[in-house]
Amino acid sequence: MTSMQTAENADIAIDIDNLSIHFGSGEDLVKAVDQVSFKIPAKQSFGLVGESGSGKSTILRALAGLNTHCGGQMLLAGEALQNERSKAFYKKVQMVFQDPYASLHPRHTIDKILAEPLAIHGLDNAERRISEVMEQVALPTKFRFRYPHQLSGGQRQRVAIARALILEPKILLLDEPTSALDVSIQAEILNLLNRLRDELSLTYLLVSHDLGVVSYMCEQIAVMQHGKLVELLEVDEHGESHAQHPYTVQLNLASKGYDREVIGQFIDHD
Amino acid sequence: MSDLPNSDQLLHIDNLNVEFPSVHGPVQAVRNVSFSMGREKIAIVGESGSGKSQTGRAILGLSPGNVTADKLVFDGTDLQTLSMRDYREIRGKRISMVMQDPKYSLNPVMKVGKQMIEACQVQMKISKKDAHTRCMDMLEAVRIRDPKRVFNAYPHEVSGGMGQRIMIAMMLLSSPDLLIADEPTSALDVTVQLQVLAIMDDLVKERGMGLILISHDLPLVASFCDRILVMYAGRIVEEIGASELDQAKHPYTRGLLSCLPSNASKGQPLATLQRQESWLNSSLDAEGNLV
Ligand SMILES: Nc1ncnc2c1ncn2[C@@H]1O[C@H](COP(=O)(O)OP(=O)(O)OP(=O)(O)O)[C@@H](O)[C@H]1O
Ligand SMILES: Nc1ncnc2c1ncn2[C@@H]1O[C@H](COP(=O)(O)OP(=O)(O)OP(=O)(O)O)[C@@H](O)[C@H]1O
Ligand SMILES: [Mg+2]
Ligand SMILES: [Mg+2]
Numbered sequence: 001m002t003s004m005q006t007a008e009n010a011d012i013a014i015d016i017d018n019l020s021i022h023f024g025s026g027e028d029l030v031k032a033v034d035q036v037s038f039k040i041p042a043k044q045s046f047g048l049v050g051e052s053g054s055g056k057s058t059i060l061r062a063l064a065g066l067n068t069h070c071g072g073q074m075l076l077a078g079e080a081l082q083n084e085r086s087k088a089f090y091k092k093v094q095m096v097f098q099d100p101y102a103s104l105h106p107r108h109t110i111d112k113i114l115a116e117p118l119a120i121h122g123l124d125n126a127e128r129r130i131s132e133v134m135e136q137v138a139l140p141t142k143f144r145f146r147y148p149h150q151l152s153g154g155q156r157q158r159v160a161i162a163r164a165l166i167l168e169p170k171i172l173l174l175d176e177p178t179s180a181l182d183v184s185i186q187a188e189i190l191n192l193l194n195r196l197r198d199e200l201s202l203t204y205l206l207v208s209h210d211l212g213v214v215s216y217m218c219e220q221i222a223v224m225q226h227g228k229l230v231e232l233l234e235v236d237e238h239g240e241s242h243a244q245h246p247y248t249v250q251l252n253l254a255s256k257g258y259d260r261e262v263i264g265q266f267i268d269h270d
Numbered sequence: 271m272s273d274l275p276n277s278d279q280l281l282h283i284d285n286l287n288v289e290f291p292s293v294h295g296p297v298q299a300v301r302n303v304s305f306s307m308g309r310e311k312i313a314i315v316g317e318s319g320s321g322k323s324q325t326g327r328a329i330l331g332l333s334p335g336n337v338t339a340d341k342l343v344f345d346g347t348d349l350q351t352l353s354m355r356d357y358r359e360i361r362g363k364r365i366s367m368v369m370q371d372p373k374y375s376l377n378p379v380m381k382v383g384k385q386m387i388e389a390c391q392v393q394m395k396i397s398k399k400d401a402h403t404r405c406m407d408m409l410e411a412v413r414i415r416d417p418k419r420v421f422n423a424y425p426h427e428v429s430g431g432m433g434q435r436i437m438i439a440m441m442l443l444s445s446p447d448l449l450i451a452d453e454p455t456s457a458l459d460v461t462v463q464l465q466v467l468a469i470m471d472d473l474v475k476e477r478g479m480g481l482i483l484i485s486h487d488l489p490l491v492a493s494f495c496d497r498i499l500v501m502y503a504g505r506i507v508e509e510i511g512a513s514e515l516d517q518a519k520h521p522y523t524r525g526l527l528s529c530l531p532s533n534a535s536k537g538q539p540l541a542t543l544q545r546q547e548s549w550l551n552s553s554l555d556a557e558g559n560l561v
Binding site for chain 2: 023024028030049050051052053054057098099102142150151152153154155175176179180181182183184185186187188190191194195209210211212213215216217235237238239250251254255257258259260263264266
């Protein structure tokens with residue numbers, strides 16, 4: 001694949017090498033991630049799309065040290081990740097979870113949620129950093145002393161993004177970061193992510209089911225199905241990619257909108 | 271929006287308000303919302319925090335805020351005069367809501383199947399065995415590949431999109447007359463998303479269910495729903511036939527359409543909304559001017 005050749009010359013921020021992650025055993029064995037490989041050059045945005053349940057979140061969670069893998073390896077800037085993650089790792093790599101509500105402490109105010117990572121990493125100027133990051137994600141200051149349940153879904157998602165940004169990481173793992181947001185806030189967040197990437201030389205691994213979003217944001221897109229990477233796409237400067245795999249072709253068709261006739265003809269690509 | 275409630279009206283809402291007390295005075299989450307619907311598919315779109323979920327919750331009698339309305343009538347029943355007990359009867363059986371945070375609505379320490387069977391038995395008063403069959407059928411209907419495994423899994427063992435489909439399956443168990451679906455498919459890949467919407471579409475066409483779909487996905491609701499209500503800062507600022515969305519008049523609606531990544535060139539920033547003070551209280555007149 002041509003992308004691999006260009007990637008080899010550049011700095012590789014994330015190298016996923018023949019990664020496998022299984023859950024359960026016997027009849028209930030799930031090969032959530034099945035021998036997946038890809039490389040993300042530093043400062044790139046890499047998109048991960050695919051079927052629901054195909055292992056996208058599992059890969060992100062494994063990178064973040066929340067899942068153990070049973071095969072292959074993950075390298076960060078050339079260094080293989082061990083099972084234990086250090087504090088320094090989390091200063092460098094942050095994740096925004098798919099389920100923002102579940103990942104925000106229900107009894108902590110937004111202020112406390114944002115102050116906590118700063119305290120853990122011994123960073124000062126909490127006051128200034130918190131108001132800055134809230135402004136970056138367009139959260140009005142009046143929300144600062146509210147609890148998560150007092151916010152709308154999109155407001156909570158912005159808290160989750162702010163919490164990841166506050167440590168000024170180098171790599172962001174973003175699991176459906178804008179799927180709970182309306183398109184105007186989505187536009188602001190995507191612009192923010194692109195601006196930060198340029199300013200701070202960040203690398204993104206972005207999971208989204210929205211092909212419009214990944215085509216706009218990313219240079220490469222990996223398509224997953226059933227734990228396997230079925231297609232690796234290059235996105236050209238016009239946001240176009242040339243899908244060949246029948247599953248990807250069907251995804252493209254589905255993103256054109258609702259048409260009862262067409263849906264009846266969808267097939268499961270097993 | 272007609273003023274006269276007629277018999278094929280499934281839901282009639284007049285002047286709904288939801289307010290939360292706060293230290294800075296009351297926050298009006300929903301302001302003067304009025305609409306009627308039959309057994310059709312309507313969409314509520316609009317900005318984060320504009321009151322979409324609170325509108326849905328108020329219909330179900332589950333809003334934590336102060337709810338007032340001149341009329342809140344479901345299929346001839348005045349919801350505002352119902353006892354807690356009667357409301358509970360209607361909720362779940364005749365009106366269901368798929369909540370926005372699917373996994374949060376599931377009990378984390380109980381297996382998915384057990385929760386589904388319990389819900390099914392409460393709603394339908396059927397034997398455990400029949401409930402089991404019904405639940406497995408519903409999981410298959412929402413295109414869960416491996417219903418047996420998912421049935422025996424805990425919520426943290428399923429993916430985001432599977433969690434959403436489990437919630438949808440649970441809400442459809444009792445064949446409700448009105449389904450309020452709050453961002454029900456936002457975590458699904460587009461193929462499965464359409465397949466799940468097709469299930470709801472069939473229920474509307476074949477069994478006369480009414481559907482309120484709360485969504486951020488404008489192109490999707492334009493192709494799927496019959497009518498679209500656009501909310502901004504607690505109010506409905508525009509109501510438009512789904513197929514006419516591209517002719518929307520309100521600057522907010524037009525602004526939303528222009529923010530879509532599919533309308534942008536790669537490398538250029540996306541258009542963002544410049545919100546106007548005047549949108550808070552003005553309305554569109556018949557000519558499409560803000561007054
Ligand atoms: N802790 C776990 N125990 C058992 N199975 C799990 C666990 N976590 C994930 N799985 C299974 O692994 C598979 C992949 O899940 P994952 O969350 O990675 O999917 P996904 O691609 O992110 O899907 P979605 O788009 O729906 O979020 C699923 O079949 C899921 O049920
Ligand atoms: N318990 C509460 N106490 C105080 N304010 C609340 C509470 N619940 C919601 N709100 C506020 O009410 C407003 C409307 O919230 P709602 O959840 O209906 O928004 P939404 O349109 O569904 O947004 P989203 O698209 O982000 O889910 C928001 O500004 C929110 O902060
Ligand atoms: Mg996921
Ligand atoms: Mg909501």
